[in-house]
Amino acid sequence: MKKLLTLLTLGALCGCMPQNAPSSLSLSPVGYDSLAGWKQEDFTSLMPLLRDECHRLSQLPPETVLGGSEAITYGRHAADWSNACAALATASDARTYLETWFQPYEAGTEAFYTGYFEPQIPASLTRGGAYQTPVYGRPRDLVRAKATNGQMVSGRWVNGQFAPYYDRAAIDGGALAGQGLEIAWLKSPVDLFFLQIQGSGRLILPDGGQVRVSYDGRNGQAYVPLGRLLVQDGELPADGVSMDSIRNWLEAHPDRMMSVMERNPNYVFFRRDDGNLAQGPKGAFGMPLTAGRSVAVDRSVVPFAMPLWVETKLPYGAGQPVTWDHLVFAQDIGTDIKGAGRADLFTGWGATAQSVAGNLHAHGRMVLFLPRPPADSAAQ
Known part of the structure; x- marks a missing residue:
């Protein structure tokens, strides 16, 4: 599997995601004049992003299914984008191009936004000194197989029988030691967990x-949310769960942190990625993620490449959340990003990105930009 596992987000950490997010999508056409902040958007910065998306789409066979609900009548297949992308080659103004080739549709539910970022963690490529926590590559005996219910599951073969793979406690206990899977070493198991x-x-x-x-x-x-466990145990108040509060609790209880983290049996493996560090990591759509422009979505609801207009508030610093109205692109997926109106905003890397992602859990508005069929764009 080459897809990036996106952030399970604050909601997944605390288990406080909305439980009633509708799985089906209802769309209503709206005008561009209804989009708050549309005229103030930075259209100049959108042109290279649009061109990168079209380049990625051009690499796919026309019949490629990008995903999306059946409520989306045009834009679910790579071929649906060919005319819009061809027009982009001669476009000089992103606003005119978008208004000509895309029809905005209001998502028929209140949106809920969270954030994810790329952490920066002290590490060593060799074990020694403070660097004692291994970052494991994918084990050779980890395989995927189809269960009796038709679902794909991960596990390993043991004496001819398919069995669940080692859980976090077993791996922490040395189940993978001696196999040469270590690709780096960290200072803290808490760093690895996050x-x-x-x-x-x-x-x-x-x-x-x-x-x-x-x-x-x-x-x-x-995946078992640690924040929810700490709330259940009376260690954190229900309204005080954040990435920082969970990390602070773990680091303040070194005698208990391993046992608490191991109550989440989920374990992620990594590979070294030699991609351009001036860009974000690649998302599931195969494109480098762009801070403030890339989002993870539920692909069964929103197809890859779809532009989305977001109206919400972002938590910058210690002040009141700031109004944030911008165009983003569906370029990633997330384990806990499910249902209509759900999106996870990639905030980049560094301290500000971490702060915004760790505290972003805001409602708002979502508008999908569906590519117009050729006849509609010609009329427009």
Whole structure:
């Protein structure tokens, strides 16, 4: 599997995601004049992003299914984008191009937004000193197979029988030691835990160099939100769960942190990624993620490549959340991103990106930009 496992988000950490997010999509056409902040958008920065999307779409066979609900009548297949992408080649103004070739449709439900980022973590490529926590590559005996119910599951073969793969406690206990799977070493198992939640990260080496590691599979065990466990145990208040509060609790209880983290049996494996560090990691659509422009969606509801207009508020600093109205692109998926109106915003890397992603859990509006069929765009 080469897809990036996107952030399970604050909602997954605390188990506080909306439980009633509709799985079906209802669309209503709206005008561009109904989009708050549309005229103030940075259209100049959108042109290279649109061209990159079209380049990616051109690499796919025309019959490729991009995903999406059946409510989306045009835009679910790569071929549906051919005319819009051909027109982009001679377009000079992103606003005129979008208004000509795309029809906005309001998602028929209130949107809910969370965020994810690419963490920067001190690490070493060799074991020694403070660097004692291994980052494991994908084990050779980890395989995928079809269960009796038709679902694909992860596990391993044991004496001819398919069995669940080792859980977090077993791996922490040395189940994979001695196999040469270590691709780096971290200072803390808490760092590893949060790296696994994000699905990719930048390892900052002792000499100042950087190495990116990206998702390369997981053990197939269920994900159990740590925040929810700590609330149930009376260790954190229900309204006080965040990435920071969970990390602070773990680091303040070194005698209990391993046993608490091991109550989440899910375990993520990585590969070294030699991609351009000036860009974000690749998302599931196969494109480098762009801070503030890439989102993870439920692919069964929203297809890859779809432009989305987002109206919400972002938590910058300690002040009140700031109004945020921008065009983004569906370029990733997330284990816990399910249902209509759900999206996970990629915020980039660094301290600000971490802060925004860790505290973003906001409602808002979502508008899908469906490519117009050729006849409609000609009339427009």
